[in-house]
Structure formats: C-alpha cells, structure tokens
Amino acid sequence: MKALVTGATGFIGSHLCEELVKKGYEVTCLSRNVSNLKWLESLNVIIVQGDCTKPESLYEAVGDFDYIFHLAGLTKSTSSDEFFRINTKGTENLIRLVAEKNPKLKRFVYMSSLAAAGPGKDMTPIREDCLPSPVSDYGRSKLEGEKAVLKYRDAFPVTILRPPAVYGPRDKDMLVMFKMIKKGFFFDLGKCYYSLLYVEDLVHGIILCAESGTSEDGIYFLCDDEFYTGERIAMEISSALNVKARPLRAPKCLMPFFAFLGERINRQGIINRDRIKDFQHAYWICDSRKAREEIGFRPKVGLKEGIKWTADWYRIHRWL
Numbered sequence: 491m492k493a494l495v496t497g498a499t500g501f502i503g504s505h506l507c508e509e510l511v512k513k514g515y516e517v518t519c520l521s522r523n524v525s526n527l528k529w530l531e532s533l534n535v536i537i538v539q540g541d542c543t544k545p546e547s548l549y550e551a552v553g554d555f556d557y558i559f560h561l562a563g564l565t566k567s568t569s570s571d572e573f574f575r576i577n578t579k580g581t582e583n584l585i586r587l588v589a590e591k592n593p594k595l596k597r598f599v600y601m602s603s604l605a606a607a608g609p610g611k612d613m614t615p616i617r618e619d620c621l622p623s624p625v626s627d628y629g630r631s632k633l634e635g636e637k638a639v640l641k642y643r644d645a646f647p648v649t650i651l652r653p654p655a656v657y658g659p660r661d662k663d664m665l666v667m668f669k670m671i672k673k674g675f676f677f678d679l680g681k682c683y684y685s686l687l688y689v690e691d692l693v694h695g696i697i698l699c700a701e702s703g704t705s706e707d708g709i710y711f712l713c714d715d716e717f718y719t720g721e722r723i724a725m726e727i728s729s730a731l732n733v734k735a736r737p738l739r740a741p742k743c744l745m746p747f748f749a750f751l752g753e754r755i756n757r758q759g760i761i762n763r764d765r766i767k768d769f770q771h772a773y774w775i776c777d778s779r780k781a782r783e784e785i786g787f788r789p790k791v792g793l794k795e796g797i798k799w800t801a802d803w804y805r806i807h808r809w810l
Contacts, residue, residue, distance in 0.1 A: 492554065496520045496542060496584065497561030501660045502601070502689060504529035506559060509693045511535065520551055520562070529660060542580030545587060552584065553591040557700050560584060560639075561601040563632070565663075566765065570627040573764075577631035582638040588646075595646040597700045600639045604654040604685065604711065605629030609771035613683065615717070616776045618709045626767040636709070647706040649699045654713050654776055657796065658689030659803035665810075668727055668801065671735040672810055676724040678737035682772045684720070685713035688791035688799075695787050702785040711776040714789040726793055730801035731810075 493510055497503040498519030510517045511533050518536040521527070527537065540547040542562055552558070564576040581600065588595060607616050608623035624630045639648050657664040670676050687695075695712040699705045721737070728735045768774070781787035791799075804810040 491556045492516045492518070493557040493559060494518045494520060494552065494555045495559045495561065497563060497601070498530060498535070499523070499526050499528075500561065501658075501662070502656060502692060503559075503561045504660065505658070505689050505693050506561065506696055507533055507535055509697060513697070515557075518551075518555070520548075522562075542584045543575055545583045548584060548587050549591070552588045555592060556596045557599070558584075558588060558592075558595060558597075559599045559601070559696065559700070563601065563635075565628060567628075568763065570764075573627045573631035574634065577628070578634040578638060581635040585639055585642050585648075589642050593645060597706075598639065598642070598646060598648045599696060599700050600635065600648065600650045601696075602632045602636050602650050602652045602709075603629065604652050604774060604776050605768060606632040606636060607652055607711075607776070609768070610773035610775060612773060613717070613775070615685070616711070618711065618780055625771060626764050628764055629768070640707075643707045649705050649707070650709040651696060651699060652709065652711050652776070653687050653692050653695075654685035654711075654774060656687050656689055656692050658800050661689070661800070664800065665804065667724070668731070668804060668810060671724060671727045672731055672733060674733060674735050675738050676720075676727075676735050678739050679720055679769060680772065682720045683717045683775050684723070685711075685775045686716075686718055686723075686793065686796075687713050687789065688796035691789040691791055695781065695785075695789075698785045698787055699781075704784045708780075708784065710781040710785070710787075711778050712781055712787060712789075713776050713778045714792065715778075716793065717775045718793060723793070723797075726797045727801070729794075730798045 493515045495507055498507050499521050507517050520538050520540045522541045538551045540551045606629050608625055610616050622633050624633050636650050
C-alpha cells in the first residue's frame with residue numbers, strides 16, 4: 491500500500507510515518523522544508539517537497555497513492571489570515587488536486603481538531619452530531635477545512651478526525667507545562683475539564699479509520715476514556731518529574747494580558763491571543779463512542795503512564 495503523509499515532519503506526522511512503515515506501507519512525505527527531517531532520517535520513506543498553499547508544487551505529488559493522510563496545518567499564529575490560508579485554503583488546494591489526479595484513492599484522512607467543534611457548556615461531552623461552535627480562529631479555520639474535504643466525499647472516501655489535546659514524545663506544546671512544573675509552579679485556570687489522547691493511541695486510531703470500510707465519509711472524535719481537570723494533569727506531571735508544584739491562580743480576565751506577554755516572548759508559542767480564546771472555556775471534553783463502536787478504536791495508554799513516558803523522553807533528549 492502506498493501512503494502520502496502531509497505534515498510528516500511534525501509531532502503527530504512523524505509518529506504516523508513510523509507506524510505506517512512498520513505496517514509495511516510505502517510512505518511518501520510531503521514537506522515544505524526538506525531540511526527539517528530530524529524525525530524521519532532513520533525511516534525508509536520518500537521525501538517530496540511541496541506546499542499545500544502553492545497548488546503548482548502539488549501537481550506531480552498527489553497521484554498514485556492508496557491513502558492520503560493530511561496532517562499539515564497551522565496550530566499557532568498571531569494572524570487570522572494565516573490560519574485560513576494554510577488550514578482552509580491549503581486543504582482545498584490539496585483535495586481538489588487529489589480528485590483531479592487520483593480519483594481511485596481509497597481514503598483521504600483529514601486531521602481536524604476538537605477546536606473545530608468548540609467547547610461544551612457543561613460536563614456533557616461533545617459528540618459528532620453536535621452543532622460546531624468554534625471559539626478561536628484556529629478552530630474556525632479547521633472547521634472550514636472539514637467543509638472543504640466533505641465537498642469531495644462523492645469522489646472518494648473521506649474521513650475527518652477531531653482529536654483533543656494530544657501529548658507524548660516530541661510534543662512542544664505540553665512541554666511548556668512540564669517546564670513550568672519543573673520550576674515549581676503551574677497556572678490554575680479554575681475548574682476546567684479536558685479530554686486527552688496519547689500520541690501512539692492517536693496514530694493507531696488514524697490508521698484504523700483509513701483501513702476500516704465503515705468509517706467512510708465519517709467524522710470521529712478520538713480520545714481516551716476519561717476527563718481530566720487541569721489540576722490532575724499538573725499533579726501527574728509533578729509526580730513524573732518528582733517535584734512539588736504550587737498552583738498560581740490566574741483569573742480569566744487576565745488571560746489577554748498573559749497572551750500579550752506570551753507573544754512578546756515567542757510569537758510561535760502556545761500562549762497567544764488566539765489560543766487564549768480556547769483557554770477561557772472550561773469544558774473541552776468529547777466522546778469517542780462512535781469510533782469505538784464503528785471502527786473498534788481502543789486507546790491503551792492512560793494519563794499516568796503516558797505522562798511518565800513523555801517526561802522520560804523529554805529528559806533523555808534534554809528538553810527538560
């Protein structure tokens with residue numbers, strides 16, 4: 491089987507490529523920057539240079555594949571236009587050319603996000619039949635990307651995945667929290683609830699969706715079976731790092747100020763004005779029952795184990 495992976499050099503994409511190679515796939519990686527191949531260097535993959543925002547660079551790259559996994563996207567930016575240029579228009583460019591060049595494709599898998607559905611109002615988890623209500627530019631751009639994909643569901647099978655926060659080795663977003671806690675503190679945003687998923691479980695879910703005939707034209711939330719408070723996540727990280735961390739109460743009215751500071755420190759960091767729009771909501775929880783029932787999705791890694799493995803990886807690679 492031949493697979494094309496966009497976003498292959500990233501956190502999730504590199505893990506997906508590893509697993510596809512293990513399963514015997516012939517993997518081609520579409521990359522904007524062919525010099526950023528750190529996590530792919532040891533893999534038997536083909537590297538093709540291309541940019542989803544430049545259709546002319548994709549024309550010769552999208553044919554002759556059985557599966558296409560579109561993971562490329564922008565998750566952090568200070569520009570609303572950039573989110574839509576990359577996450578929405580880039581997706582439109584790619585899938586339009588796939589329909590033109592590879593109409594016999596077995597499956598197009600689009601990596602969306604829980605942010606495309608938006609937060610819940612209470613402890614009732616979001617399901618696939620809930621009306622999407624994204625609150626950030628990132629979430630809105632991913633939702634528009636979903637709509638672009640669904641326009642082609644009559645041309646070939648498509649599947650849309652909406653994971654929550656994903657963590658594990660190579661992740662730089664959760665690393666921010668690990669570093670804070672190592673210094674002895676974490677921000678307490680009040681009682682907030684989150685769904686999570688360890689990266690290996692997500693990768694297994696991605697491949698299940700691609701290979702399962704029952705997931706055609708479907709949208710799926712993929713998460714583990716629990717909801718976590720921010721405090722519990724912090725305590726698990728503290729335990730894995732063997733440190734004591736105290737909470738710093740952070741009133742939500744001060745979040746825009748923190749976002750301003752975050753952007754001054756790192757314009758590409760997780761603390762920015764757009765991401766703060768998500769942080770101001772308390773219920774980021776979803777229900778993966780549909781994926782369990784239709785494709786047999788069974789996450790295996792719990793929070794304690796996943797946090798420990800992630801902490802160990804950070805230390806080994808001197809990220810902490």
